[in-house]
Amino acid sequence: MKRSPLALFAGLYLIFLYAPIILLPLFAFNDGTIIAFPLRGFTLGWFADLANTPALHEATLNSLIIACSVAVLATCLGLFAARAVTRYKFPLKGGILGFIMLPLVLPEVIVAISLLVVLMQLGINASIFTIILGHTLLCMPFAIAILQGSFAGLDVSLEEAAVDLGETRAGAFRLVILPIVTPGIIASLLICFIISLDEFIIAFFLSGNEPTLPVYLWGQLRFPARLPVVMALGTILVTLSIVLLIVADIFRRRGLRRTGQSETGGFL
Amino acid sequence: MSSTPLIQMQDVHKYYGAYHALRGITAEIAEGEFFSLLGPSGCGKTTLLRAIAGFEEISSGAILLNGADMAGVPPNRRPTNMVFQSYAIFPHLSVEQNVGFGLRRSSMSVGEKTQAIGEALEMVGLGHLGGRAAHALSGGQRQRVALARALILKPKVLLLDEPLSALDRKMREDMQVELMKLQREVGITFVLVTHDQEEALVMSDRIAVMFEGEIAQLADPEVLYRRPATKRVADFIGVMNFLPATASGRSVEAAGLGVADLAADQMPAGPVAGACTVGLRPETLSILHDGEASMAREASAEIEEVVYYGDMTYYDVRLDGMDTTMRISMRNMVGRDVLDVGARTRVGWDPRAMVVFPD
Numbered sequence: 001m002k003r004s005p006l007a008l009f010a011g012l013y014l015i016f017l018y019a020p021i022i023l024l025p026l027f028a029f030n031d032g033t034i035i036a037f038p039l040r041g042f043t044l045g046w047f048a049d050l051a052n053t054p055a056l057h058e059a060t061l062n063s064l065i066i067a068c069s070v071a072v073l074a075t076c077l078g079l080f081a082a083r084a085v086t087r088y089k090f091p092l093k094g095g096i097l098g099f100i101m102l103p104l105v106l107p108e109v110i111v112a113i114s115l116l117v118v119l120m121q122l123g124i125n126a127s128i129f130t131i132i133l134g135h136t137l138l139c140m141p142f143a144i145a146i147l148q149g150s151f152a153g154l155d156v157s158l159e160e161a162a163v164d165l166g167e168t169r170a171g172a173f174r175l176v177i178l179p180i181v182t183p184g185i186i187a188s189l190l191i192c193f194i195i196s197l198d199e200f201i202i203a204f205f206l207s208g209n210e211p212t213l214p215v216y217l218w219g220q221l222r223f224p225a226r227l228p229v230v231m232a233l234g235t236i237l238v239t240l241s242i243v244l245l246i247v248a249d250i251f252r253r254r255g256l257r258r259t260g261q262s263e264t265g266g267f268l
Numbered sequence: 269m270s271s272t273p274l275i276q277m278q279d280v281h282k283y284y285g286a287y288h289a290l291r292g293i294t295a296e297i298a299e300g301e302f303f304s305l306l307g308p309s310g311c312g313k314t315t316l317l318r319a320i321a322g323f324e325e326i327s328s329g330a331i332l333l334n335g336a337d338m339a340g341v342p343p344n345r346r347p348t349n350m351v352f353q354s355y356a357i358f359p360h361l362s363v364e365q366n367v368g369f370g371l372r373r374s375s376m377s378v379g380e381k382t383q384a385i386g387e388a389l390e391m392v393g394l395g396h397l398g399g400r401a402a403h404a405l406s407g408g409q410r411q412r413v414a415l416a417r418a419l420i421l422k423p424k425v426l427l428l429d430e431p432l433s434a435l436d437r438k439m440r441e442d443m444q445v446e447l448m449k450l451q452r453e454v455g456i457t458f459v460l461v462t463h464d465q466e467e468a469l470v471m472s473d474r475i476a477v478m479f480e481g482e483i484a485q486l487a488d489p490e491v492l493y494r495r496p497a498t499k500r501v502a503d504f505i506g507v508m509n510f511l512p513a514t515a516s517g518r519s520v521e522a523a524g525l526g527v528a529d530l531a532a533d534q535m536p537a538g539p540v541a542g543a544c545t546v547g548l549r550p551e552t553l554s555i556l557h558d559g560e561a562s563m564a565r566e567a568s569a570e571i572e573e574v575v576y577y578g579d580m581t582y583y584d585v586r587l588d589g590m591d592t593t594m595r596i597s598m599r600n601m602v603g604r605d606v607l608d609v610g611a612r613t614r615v616g617w618d619p620r621a622m623v624v625f626p627d
Binding site: 160163180 | 321344348349350353354356358359360369370373417421
């Protein structure tokens with residue numbers, strides 16, 4: 001097989017993209033404080049150090065609280081929006097949906113600064129609560145995109161059939177609609193969780209004195225001696241993200257199969 | 269059959285905003301009847317069916333089931349069940365769970381439910397498929413599951429919304445016969461919505477032909493076919509030749525066909541005088557091959573088009589003195605040659621087959 005220049009380009013592109021991420025675990029297990037080759041030896045010491053850093057635990061707890069709240073909040077709102085969009089016709093539908101999707105393309109710095117200005121004007125202090133608000137805004141487009149896929153393949157007469165067979169509207173939703181869109185809900189929860197967990201800019205602007213994990217990581221970069229610990233934490237975060245993303249996509253695909261739709265590529 | 273009709277529709281109107289979807293539907297459906305709503309898409313037949321099911325609220329008039337006014341009664345409290353056009357099989361449940369869905373709220377024991385589900389599946393010929401996942405079914409099997417799921421609740425009325433339109437031709441013809449048998453077996457009133465005139469003629473006891481939200485004619489299949497009330501009904505059901513004519517009383521004259529004195533049921537309801545239209549079905553006309561029996565009326569004609577269908581041949585012929593052509597369908601038989609375009613022949617017909625429409 002002849003190797004085309006495009007294949008070479010693609011190979012270089014992938015190396016450029018992922019080499020830094022591969023370096024992360026490499027130095028996380030390296031027995032030396034200086035981030036440079038040659039590697040010195042294998043150690044789990046940096047991971048052990050993570051356990052003895054109370055400030056880190058606090059940041060982790062903050063991040064988890066925020067990510068869980070955002071996942072639930074964005075998915076619930078996304079559920080309403082996705083059902084409304086796929087099921088009903090109403091004026092300005094396209095415009096409203098466009099506005100919800102806008103954070104997807106707006107520069108995050110702009111969104112973060114605007115949010116900060118608004119919150120200041122309203123007299124609300126930056127806290128975990130404000131980060132939750134910011135992240136929900138950011139996650140809504142993803143939640144809607146995923147859930148819309150689940151609802152789009154849903155035959156309206158399924159719900160009518162359930163009612164026709166004796167169920168109430170609420171019963172029909174619980175027994176028929178919900179089970180069919182559940183994979184989509186789980187996928188949305190996981191994706192929103194990861195996005196919130198990894199997000200830095202909005203968290204940085206809105207965190208006040210309650211840092212999230214990425215904000216804490218950024219703070220640690222000022223101390224060269226702490227660098228390997230940062231690498232260790234980064235390794236954990238990257239692994240967690242990849243695992244959750246894979247699980248989320250498995251659920252999303254299962255959902256599509258359930259409603260009899262064919263695969264149309266990833267959701268991103 | 270009880271004396272009060274099972275379903276009574278009294279001057280039913282339905283508006284969607286300014287759009288007048290149902291324009292004063294009045295009809296009665298008896299218990300045990302196979303009743304069809306037939307019409308082109310957009311004629312309101314599905315809206316009417318959904319109104320009987322309770323999915324559409326009517327704007328005025330009344331729908332009575334078993335003598336009780338159904339206004340404000342939700343679908344889950346009506347003695348009706350529906351087979352949806354898409355079948356609406358719950359994809360996350362097995363065949364058995366689908367069929368048993370409606371029994372969730374019944375007071376039956378688990379054993380009784382299992383038995384009822386088994387019987388319902390047996391009835392539609394799916395006894396062996398109970399455990400299968402719903403998304404692994406073929407189109408015909410889905411339809412049977414939808415039937416079993418609706419019939420297990422022993423409704424007073426089974427509503428069917430174009431149930432055969434998703435099947436291929438062969439399967440559709442088989443299912444038509446099966447549906448008829450099933451209906452006779454269970455004795456439940458069936459109300460069928462279809463745009464397929466053949467389907468309606470084959471299966472129904474009575475048919476309501478609908479155009480633009482109104483019932484154009486309500487009759488049994490034979491009357492509907494032989495004595496359509498309007499040109500539009502005649503044109504929608506089967507094929508009919510329309511010829512310009514003039515009438516005075518029941519004496520009707522058409523160019524090429526001569527004068528005929530017709531019976532009362534061949535004439536339109538209102539009085540006709542002057543210009544009108546005569547209708548003749550293609551199979552009531554005959555090409556009189558040499559040596560074949562003569563008919564009540566005969567005329568010379570020229571063949572202008574021949575369409576050979578294997579079992580049938582369709583001829584477009586022009587009778588001497590006629591401006592337009594008429595279609596004639598002839599069964600192909602041994603010893604009966606297919607004639608060529610341009611051939612001269614004799615055409616026979618019987619005035620008793622004529623129908624007159626006002627212009």
